[in-house]
Amino acid sequence: MTGRRPPRLAEWLLARLVRGSLGGEAIVGDLAEEHHFEARSRGHAGAAVWYWREALSVGGRVLLQRHRPRRPAPSPFPMPGESSMSELWRDLRLAARLLVHQRAFAFIVVLTLAVGLASNATVMALIDSLVVRPFPLRDIDRLVQVFGVNPAGGQFADRAEVSPADVVDWQREVKTAESLVAMEWWDASITSGTEPERLQGFRVSPVFFDAFGVGVSMGRGFTADEGQPGRDRVVVLGQGLWQRRFGGDPTIVGRTVPLDGVPYQVVGVAPAGFDYPFGSEVWVPLAFSNAALEHRENRYIQVVGRLREGATPAALQAELATVAAHLAKAYPTTNRDWTVNVMSLSESVVDLGAKAFLMVHQLATILVLLLACVNVANLLLVRAADREKELALRVALGASRWRVIRLLGIESLMLAGLGAAGAVPLAWAALAGCRAAMPPSVARFVRGWDQLDVDLRVIAGLAALAVASTLLFGLLPALRASRISLTDALKSGGRTAAGSGRHRLRNAMVVTEVAVALTLLVAAGLSVRGTLDVLWRDDGYAMDGVMTLRVSLLGGRAENGDQQRAFFEQVLTDVSGVSGVDRAALANVVPGATRYISRTVDIEGQPVLEAGRRPSADYRVVSPGYFDALRVRLLEGRAFSSADTADALPVAIVSQTFARRTWPGQSPIGKRIRGTGADEPWRTVVGVAHDVRHHWFADQIAPAFYVPYPQAPSSDMVLILRNGGDPSPLARVGRDAVRRLDATQPVYEVRSLRQVRADGAVGLWFAAIFMGAFGLIGLLLAAVGVYAIMAHAVRQRTHEIGVRMALGASRRAVVGTTLGRGMALTGIGLALGLTGAYLLGLVMERTLFGSIRLDVVTFVAFTAVLALAALAAAIVPARRALGVDPMISLRSQ
């Protein structure tokens, strides 16, 4: 019996196809009945074939019939009495059909717009995450950072830190802030478990977690009495640290963990994602000792305030300024002329210059979008020329000008919408690349980097830009198309009727393309060149083949100078014997590191200034081999030697800038200086070293002085190892040397000096890559755009060229006029572009920390590149003009 049944799949399919039609069920039944007969005459297989054929044919036919009357092609003309909504709907459907029919055209337009919009979205997301709302905190508007303002001036004068005593006085007086939180850097090593690990931590006022409004996810924050010396051995762990080192142990609260060898009781775990400031993972209460409170000249505290409901940063600024003025009067030696600077926390955590830096890039992306829009506008104009007859017919049949504009506008809007949709994944990928490319050691200093994403805000921005660009690229072609002259367009020779207005528009587009592209290209060139300059610049020391390892001693090893000296000298001796190590040295800070230590100095024979105004210099504690290991040249005198022991004459080496500023025109050798402090000895200057630029972005090289390690031992030093080539094996050598001596001492920040520099300049890298990408996109868009415009111009002039050639014009003359016109426009574009590039270059010079220098070579080189690209883009259509057969072109009339 089953053999007589029609094929099931075919029957099911047929039932789906005819479902809902009038005779639906009966049709399936009829075919089953006929199949019954067919099976007798044709056999089983033949009947199955027959059934399939009939089922598809009947089903298809019925389906078509059912759908045809309900969905007629939208009429391009309004029906009398039609509502404006359904008119709009019709326009939408018409536009959609057009895009589907002209897939290739739509694809190119959408791709162009997507690239332009994605560039913008990427930089928008950067600005949004890094500048607008770097903190995902709820009460972020009420949080402020309070800086001191150094009357001595300097690059970062208005972001100075504050002395403990000043903070305590502020805390007592302040009314407009609920709380002022004092915070002190506190790197700590955790030594429980196997491998010691260095953690970023901060000592903070007990009110810290309340002030930020985040609380803790487990246990409690600090109580007020834990801000007293002796009661401060409690700690709040970061969520990540708790997971990583303690496996998320729920019984952690109440246990003790050893930090820097001292037991701290865990009282709480911070909420997930909270790592302020600077990627902190441990927080302990900040308790000021009496000694700390006595020295108002030691400014090392950062202050964050939580404003009272309704209070403004300006109110706090005014209030604290009054307090500061009182303090300046009461303690003139340390506080005279020191004032305060209150900034919103969001603003203060933004990297200095990041805003301007990102704005420059946003400007560049807007130029990229402008190029994209011009290209698209040209494509639409070309197409509008091809559609002239269709549009003219519409107007002739009674469509109003407004309706034609609206139809074209809807098409443009649809294209922009698709472009924006395409931009989302592109921008997402770019941002994912950014997140992945940023080294974690830097990312923790860039607030908001980890939250880079294409979120709703960015998408809203994208949508706004898409609409704006629609106006830009769609309006002009639409207006132009709506002004069609009927008779001209419908005449068969309509193509030659292009008016002078169209020429002007096309010329303007070529000029814009070239000008904008040159601006972008030069900006890209300046950015890339500036970055390479910084990375390969001679900053006074050799960074190749050098590995650095930081060691912070704990426990007994750190107890006194003798212990520290003994440990580090032993490490030096050990590594010096290892094959593959050419030079070994110690320093408290290596060039390029984020950490840096400076001290105020007294100069013998010069009046001692009051505390706030003493000259300050970078303070470097180094072993005798330091200058040799980093190839820092000595300009005068001698380097340190093994004879400069703890008991020998205290000596120092000064940098050339130090020497020039302190003893202009004199030799510093034999002069004496000392770091400010009670126990500091006078040191005799024995040498002058070449300047070393510590931070690539420092606009001036700071003066520096060096003292020999045995005379100023410290528990926190960097081991510097040099070999002939690739320094990476040296990391193992250094680690092993320390571990052999004492496996409980943490070794961290293990990086080659080249890496230190690269990490430090990673922002510049990003700038260079971004600008480079924008420049390339600009070049590509402009080349394609100019080509398209020129090609269309030649196409429209086919008739004219034919006439010229028929009348005896030489090929040279034809190419000459075609090419000449293109090159004249290019020339104007280049001139405008050079002006634009110069202006943008000036802005970049100011915003990128002096890494950018306007150099003639870049300007000339890229002008040439663009001129060649434009020439190439014009030459192809010009050659095509040669191929015009006069007879054919005339006959096409």
Next chain:
Amino acid sequence: MISVDTYLGEFEHLVLLAVLRLGAEAYAVPIRAEIEERGGRSVARGALYTTLDRLEQKGLVRSRLGDALAERGGRARRYYAVSARGLASLRAARSSIDRLSEGLALEPGRVTN
């Protein structure tokens, strides 16, 4: 009096006549066989269904479902009958053809006028 304002297509005309001939047995399978046999032309099933559908929409035929039958996989037949309006259309078409044909000799080989 039923006003006849519905134009009959040629195939619609044939379908209506076939339905009329078959009487109570008029469902799609015999209708198609009838047209193929007497009309001397092949009929696509799909075309027949869509035409029946259209005729019913125009009110020229009525349809009813019969009983479910086992050899049809448990599905009913849909029987068609010509409506009064359909009959009027057929008559109108016949009379206009008659009037137009009157006096014309259409036999092969004899062409007058």
